[in-house]
Amino acid sequence: MNLLVLGILLALIAVAYQFGLRKSRKLAGAGKNTVTLHSRPTYYGAFVALWCGVPAFLIFILWNIVEPTLLKHVVFNQIPQDVLANLDATGRIVLLDRVHAIASGFGVTDQVQSYEMSAAQHYANIEKIGNYAKFAVVVCVALVGLLITQKKVEKDYRARNYVEKITRIGLALCSGVAILTTIGIVLSMLSEALRFFHFVSPIDFFFGTEWNPGFSTSGNASGSYGLLPLLWGTFMVSAVALLVAIPVGLMTAIYLAEYASPRLRAWAKPAIEVLAGIPTIVYGVFALMVVGPFFKEVGDAIGISINATSALTAGVVMGIMIIPFVSSLSDDIITQVPRTLRDGSLGLGATQAETVRKVVLPAALPGIIGAFLLAASRAIGETMIVVLAAGNSPLLHVNPLEAVSTVTVTIVNQLTGDTDFASPQALVAFALGLTLFVITLGLNIVALYIVRKYREQYE
Incomplete structure (x- = not known):
């Protein structure tokens, strides 16, 4: 379903670009210069395409982030409370995987409990409804963005300024992702390394001439x-x-x-x-x-x-x-x-x-x-x-x-x-x-x- 939604969204973005491009060229008189546009026709097409695609894509990403958590709560609501009380965090993950396997049709190797079957059926129904709702919301948002922005395509609208601003923001976000990823890697290694130096002295680590770590189970540095x-x-x-x-x-x-x-x-x-x-x-x-x-x-x-x-x-x-x-x-x-x-x-x-x-x-x-x-x-x-x-x-x-x-x-x-x-x-x-x-x-x-x-x- 996700691939289908993305495919349709890309198709709508392409259509939106063509709508903006054709309307701007029509305003310009198809090359006869009857009206002087503020921006080139390609900027108007990109402007309509951005408003058609970006909000819908953000909703699509947010939906996929939130959906697993909601489905997990749906599954646990169908499980008897006495069963959940006897499960730790790992056990709940295993139970969730079993329910997902049953709902997807792959099944499990051992005996399926009645509450697992009930939860799997409810999970499948909610997931199906959620997929249809996601499809409808994303497509509707894309169409609304297309219709609203197409009306803004006028000779004096500063489409170039808007598109270039969005482009700069997108490039800055991409750069930020790379920088934040590097910082995250460094901080994660640094925090775990500091935990290690609680067991072993930094002097012994950086200047030691023998490497023979022990594998004790007591948590001590042997x-x-x-x-x-x-x-x-x-x-x-x-x-x-x-x-x-x-x-x-x-x-x-x-x-x-x-x-x-x-x-x-x-x-x-x-x-x-x-x-x-x-x-x-x-x-x-x-x-x-x-x-x-x-x-x-x-x-x-x-x-x-x-x-x-x-x-x-x-x-x-x-x-x-x-x-x-x-x-x-x-x-x-x-x-x-x-x-x-x-x-x-x-x-x-x-x-x-x-x-x-x-x-x-x-x-x-x-x-x-x-x-x-x-x-x-x-x-x-x-x-x-x-x-x-x-x-x-x-x-x-x-x-x-x-x-x-x-x-x-x-x-x-x-x-x-x-x-x-x-x-x-x-x-x-x-x-x-x-x-x-x-x-x-x-x-x-x-x-x-x-x-x-x-x-x-x-x-």
């Missing part, structure tokens, strides 16, 4: 919660990844921007960027089944002990994954360097290689560094590759050929399985997430600052 092994493992894997991605990505960008023919560039750049679209779990499986065993065999052949799951394995595959981030961003930045700098260098007798090395790259250096920092933040926050290929060994060592553990892997481990989210064993994941968020946010801010400074220089 074991060690040192962050440094995880942080060092994260930086080690990220460093290996950047050692792979930065040279390959930068050289690829230089070739595509300065040496490749337009025909080769037209298919090579999209082909490289396909790497960014491959799911990270695929990279993780590739690292676990192909790259790790390959490195181990190579190590055995030359007499070096290399674990199949290690910082090297995870870092190399992660570096392959972030090559498109480096190459695509660097390519865009290099191509934005003014052509006059190249022509001046070549005119003075420099070769193309010397021009690239001594003129183009220094000019594009701030933007390229920004691309490197964005790639680094992407590498630090990667999860699935290191889950499968790093080895999950939270030890503080400097050998990239051995297994390590990272912050993201530990977050997954601490929140997997039957976990009491009030215990320090689970709350530590929020402290780790907050730490990772601060690190990546700092890298992104520095990268964006450098890129913005570069763009200001060459715009």
